[in-house]
Amino acid sequence: MFDYYLTILLILPLLAALAVAIFPEGENGKTSHRVATIGSVIIFGYSLIAWLGGNLPLFEIQTWLPSLGITYVVGADGLSLTMVILTTYLLLMAVIASWSSITKRFKLYYSMLFILTTAVLGVFIARDLFLFFLFYELELIPMYFLIAIWGGANRKYASVKFVLYTLFGSVFLLAGILGIFAVTQAQGAPLDSIFQFSAVKANMTTVSLGMQSLIFVAMFVGFAVKLPVVPVHTWLPDAHVEAPTPVSMLLAGILLKMGAYGMLRFCYEFLPEAAIQWSPWVALLAVINIVYTAGIALVQKDLKKLIAYSSVSHMGFVLLGLAAMNPAGFNGAVFVMFAHGIVSAALFMCVGVVYVRTHTRMIADFGGLGKIMPAYFFFFMLMTMASLGLPFLISFASETLVFYGAYTSNLFDVFLSGAMGSMHWNMQLATMLSAIGVVLGAAYLLWMLKRVFFGELDAKWAKLPDLRTSEVMVLASLSVLVLVCGFQPQLLIQKFEPWVTEMAMPYRMFDKRMITVGEGDVTVTKDAMTATNNPADPAMTLVMMANDEARH
């Protein structure tokens, strides 16, 4: 029965969408809510089978368009399964959260939600570049409608911005895919498997470093829009502010992970040499992401915008883990992806709870809510603490792993010298700078807590009801995960660790290399290999002795 486990996993949400569309909405969408909930429970349950270790054949291959080298290949390793379980779990949470926050056009809403799920699941289990891209694009349309129809006042702007930014990223992604195709075909790779991940990984090892580097950049830019990385992150706060609560949960919880997942798979698994070459820049982007957006979050007046910026900041930790390029860094990045998925979903849920009751999200409008909504206060507090990295909560474990990986990484060391003096740019410095982001994170989150829950209670909020059952269900369930994974991170890490560590293996063969930038004499760091490059060259020069040796 489970021969087509993964395909069925893709079809189940579509069936759920169909079921929602067929059944009448019922009074206030009651029937739709029920059907959707049943559907998402089934999907979650189904995905649990593989997660709990049922011995399933998690790889399917089917010829599709042989004349073009396109195959239907789906497969799931530990990383994919982790993402799949996160998706189906957050889908269930989002559906429950929709009970109270969605008030119109229920059929269309749930149909879109389920179609979105299929697209996202497809992205995580595709094992063919073309198939991956297909699902990656497919996700756009339902998300657009989810924001454009059920969003807030400025939803038109936000939804269009979301679509255009994402599509802009896809352009680079597709260019990268076509680049891989052109390069590997020129090498004589057989057409029938040219897009498959395994073949791509093998073929790319013989591609010249310049071409690898170009493809790396194209793909990195493509996924950077989704992650998002700082210069192209502005769609995210807009989309979050306008999106309804459940959609925000999914957006932060899963959709951003598609970018991180793609980066790990394509940029770092397929193109290790190019990744090393670009790692100083990636680390720089990571630090900017963490610190800059944390600084922006500090000055936000809108509760949801604050959470959105903190979301971007946390995705910077994923980037930092990737830039570390060692097992701890990669595992930490994946763990942060999962942890952030849980915590940010919960935080957006919390914002939604208060917004449904008061129709405002301005922090200044609140104060003293802790007195009248104790249960809400409890969950919000717990999630805030998780977000700022309190020990024994999920984010602490994940971020510690990232920091450990980053600090012990020594794959690059850029020596910058100029009129102002000189410095080393390496992962140790990046790690230390990123730590500022943690401090800032604690600052904006605690300050926000203080302004919302302590102080004088505004008289107009005196009658606010505490959490409803459905809200408690969502928040309690997420809280359990936050605590369990905080105390026993190994439970989660062991699910993906072997595969993710495997991804970091190619980086072991590279020694530490040195990059100099700026004028002046060549400076050889103490453990770099002999470096003899043109000292007068002001541009960045690369010493890649180890690499050349490996090549010859």
Added chain:
Amino acid sequence: MTDWIQAFLHTPFMRFIVVENIHYLLPELILLVTISIGLFQASGRSKQSHDDAWSTALWGSFFAIAVAKVLAFHLHVDPETLTLYSTPVNLPVFYDVIRIDLLYSIVRTFVLGGTFLVLLFSRAYLEKHSSTAAEFPMLVLTASLGASLLAGANDLIMLFVALETLGIPSFILAGYFRNDAKCAEAGLKYLLYGGASTAVILFGISLIYGLSGGYTQFPMITAKLQLLETTLSGGFQPVLMIAMVMLLGGIAFKLSAAPFHQWTPDVYEGAPLPVTAYLSVVSKVAAFALLIRVCANFLFALSPADAGTGIAVLSGLFVVLSVLSMILGNVAALRQNNIKRMMAYSTVAHVGYLLLGFVVFREAALASVLYYLLAYVYMNLGAFAVITLISLQTGRDDIQAYSGLIRKKPFYTLALSIFLLSLAGIPITAGFFAKFFLFQSVIQADSNTLWLIVLALLNSTVSLYYYLNVIRVMVVNEPSDMVQSLTRRVDAPQTLPILLSVVACLIGTLVLGFYADPAMMYTRGAMAQLNQPDPTSIQALNQEIHMATMAGDSADVLALPAVVHQR
């Protein structure tokens, strides 16, 4: 009984038909007969006679497409190995004025299928505008006859005759509602621009005629050009360059490629909706078939190594046309309020993508162009069919009239959304695959085109904005009063044919979106066949030069055997 059939088949007349391959032109003959009968019927005054003529036209075009399909399959399937396109037919008709090959049979099915679908949804529209006369379908069928022959034209004169047979009825159709000022303007504009472009094409043709030394058949011209290139004056002929620029410019007018696109928005807006659909699909497909054939015969057949600079310049011209069309089309479409104008600019943009396939001068890229055309027939005609349906009920063409349509007409909304998303290139639709294959094949041929591909991709990002805008208005906005007044019940029987064409296009768009392989095989086969040298022409040319040598005429004959062996 069978004896009788046998006897009939063995009459000299039938033998002549079979030997001369005239039976392959059956679809065109059916069109001709349909037009004759229809015009006869339409000469009556009563409404009944016009109704009869309409039915004749519909049935005639249906049979034409059906026969064309059968013939297309007959051409493709090798009965022994049961594989597709293994021994494609490549037959001359009427002394090689028309060539029956895969390109012809594929494009013919596009043209005739498009015609049938357009006729299906034009009748109700015309009746709504109180025009019941049956000249309309006759004009459409005449234009389609020209379009179909254009795809198979293998001779300069045939090319021109077919072009005019397509053009003249199109001018009349564009100005079909004489009393409507905008429509009359459209007709006149189209006539003036079209006439000028035809003149330019004619000039190009005359140059090629002169260059070939008096041949009109394409294979002979090709052989002669190759001869010229390798032996006589050496290298690429400057005259050929001028001729190609002329031809290219003229065809670019017909294709409405920027900067020759100015007539497009006005004509599309003014013309009756079915005519707009016809112009943007059928005549574009025919013009692309012409461009493919012209390029294959006069450019690609020459060896690129020798051709050097001339080819590079022409390739650059394609780049300019393509880039300008993409950018102008998409940017201009952003600001349109009228859906017909928006579709006009979107057509310009799509022509830009399609011209990308010509930049690299490779068969695989042209095969993708052909595939793109197939997808384009379905998605664009489908979009126009739904627009016609909506226009019939609301009487308006501005996008705001579509507000909240999903509440009243969920099927229309779904269908139009799928067509527009397909035009934007969103999976899993025909348009997505078409774009992907096109870009893939172009980059496969020449990886220096990466910047062009990135530009095209950025353009399709822009295009999603205006396509999505229509969808947003339909799905997100609250219904306007006019939409509120629409009824939800099943539509009147006269809209049934329109729905039929919508469903047909929907099936085409989605099936091509899921399973593109067979269609891709056909188009690849067609292109592989196009580029093969034609032994008979080379032989004929040899013969002639041999005669000339006997007469002690030419000095450059010495190099000839090398040419013949080389091919």
